[in-house]
Amino acid sequence: MKTPAQPGSSLYDSDVFRMACRQFDLAADLIGLDSDLRERTKLPKRCLTVTIPVKHDDGRVRVYEGYRVQHHLSLGPTKGGIRFHPGVTIGEVAALAMWMSWKCALVGLPYGGAKGGVAVDPRALSPRELEGLSRRYMQEIIPFVGPSIDVPAPDMGTNEQVMAWMMDTYSNQVGNSVPAVVTGKPLAVGGSEGRREATGRGVAHLVKRQLEALRIPLSEATIAIQGFGNVGAEAAVALRGHGAKIIAISDVSGGFHDPRGLDLDSALAHAASHRGGLAGWKGGDAISNEALLELPCTVLIPAALERVITPGNAPRLKCRVLAEAANGPTTNDADRVIEARGDIEVIPDIVCNSGGVIVSYFEWVQDLQSLFWTRAEVLEKLYGLLDRAWEAVEAERRRLRCPRRLAALALGIGRVAEAKASRGLFP
Ligand code: GLU
Numbered sequence: 001m002k003t004p005a006q007p008g009s010s011l012y013d014s015d016v017f018r019m020a021c022r023q024f025d026l027a028a029d030l031i032g033l034d035s036d037l038r039e040r041t042k043l044p045k046r047c048l049t050v051t052i053p054v055k056h057d058d059g060r061v062r063v064y065e066g067y068r069v070q071h072h073l074s075l076g077p078t079k080g081g082i083r084f085h086p087g088v089t090i091g092e093v094a095a096l097a098m099w100m101s102w103k104c105a106l107v108g109l110p111y112g113g114a115k116g117g118v119a120v121d122p123r124a125l126s127p128r129e130l131e132g133l134s135r136r137y138m139q140e141i142i143p144f145v146g147p148s149i150d151v152p153a154p155d156m157g158t159n160e161q162v163m164a165w166m167m168d169t170y171s172n173q174v175g176n177s178v179p180a181v182v183t184g185k186p187l188a189v190g191g192s193e194g195r196r197e198a199t200g201r202g203v204a205h206l207v208k209r210q211l212e213a214l215r216i217p218l219s220e221a222t223i224a225i226q227g228f229g230n231v232g233a234e235a236a237v238a239l240r241g242h243g244a245k246i247i248a249i250s251d252v253s254g255g256f257h258d259p260r261g262l263d264l265d266s267a268l269a270h271a272a273s274h275r276g277g278l279a280g281w282k283g284g285d286a287i288s289n290e291a292l293l294e295l296p297c298t299v300l301i302p303a304a305l306e307r308v309i310t311p312g313n314a315p316r317l318k319c320r321v322l323a324e325a326a327n328g329p330t331t332n333d334a335d336r337v338i339e340a341r342g343d344i345e346v347i348p349d350i351v352c353n354s355g356g357v358i359v360s361y362f363e364w365v366q367d368l369q370s371l372f373w374t375r376a377e378v379l380e381k382l383y384g385l386l387d388r389a390w391e392a393v394e395a396e397r398r399r400l401r402c403p404r405r406l407a408a409l410a411l412g413i414g415r416v417a418e419a420k421a422s423r424g425l426f427p
Pocket of ligand 1: 183354
């Protein structure tokens, strides 16, 4: 059902933007957010749209459209990934920037949220074309980014190599190496130990905590994961490390299922030699992305696109825990179905997948001070921040007597609003 567009937001108007606004409104109502603070805490501060000409290997020039949205500037630079995906729109990027704001505030990082994106299928590009696109996108947004302005990172369809090209492009422009301009870089150019696996490990850590609270041994847990990119694959590896059984995985080409457990090493090796994809793997029964969501399992992990759990499939979910590794995988109406069912524990996205931006923050700090930490130091600090956020969400949930998602949003949004109130309104 469509709700009316938000005031002043026609540029972003879309299902996903309305979803983020609705989440904001519910949390703002719950904490009684002052009406003078509401709209300015909710709506994105600024955005940039760029056109990106890329010379393809066939000699032709194609032009792609890209965006960068910065949601709020009240706590420090803005922070968030860059997505290369054919479905990217400015409304989606704006919603993702809002979720970044609340995520960073919830886990205590000194950032506002941002997100970038280009409407492109990166798998259809040659490595040379991908480099051209990555460099030209960064070139176009240079006036809008910088270590104390806005710090991009990987997201769906981008990776360490893309970040290295972007860091190089920015550095060439200013005349010296600026590693702190992006995070998620290779170790060789100022990346951090532990960043690549941070989101997946964080997901696994919180799943472990939730299962312990439910007194379900990890050795008896079955896991279904939608999305086998960096986040889904690393979550699978980490959960297997905790003793759980991965029974289903999928990517854009479709999925695989085996209730006895999949051979994860074989899937990882196949993806590594097929540009990250599972197509053509022979490791289980074929299953669609939609059917995967409805498999009987202990933990369901959507780790791909937003809005995949809807009122249509929410009544048929057969998991005990829904761990949201993706941003915004559950629609507002599906949330209501899940709340009414009362038999699924949700680990909401802004806490569940926060490990990525937490270690991005560590990377930025290390780059700024040119002093690098060991892997053990990074992981210990990561789990420390995740535990603190998780315990804060649980305490807020008890205090407000509300679902876990609303408690997490209330904490994140409340902190952004408090920063705005403290700084006052200029002029
Ligand atoms: N794209 C990731 C996210 O959605 C990571 C952002 C970052 O590391 O800045 O949280």
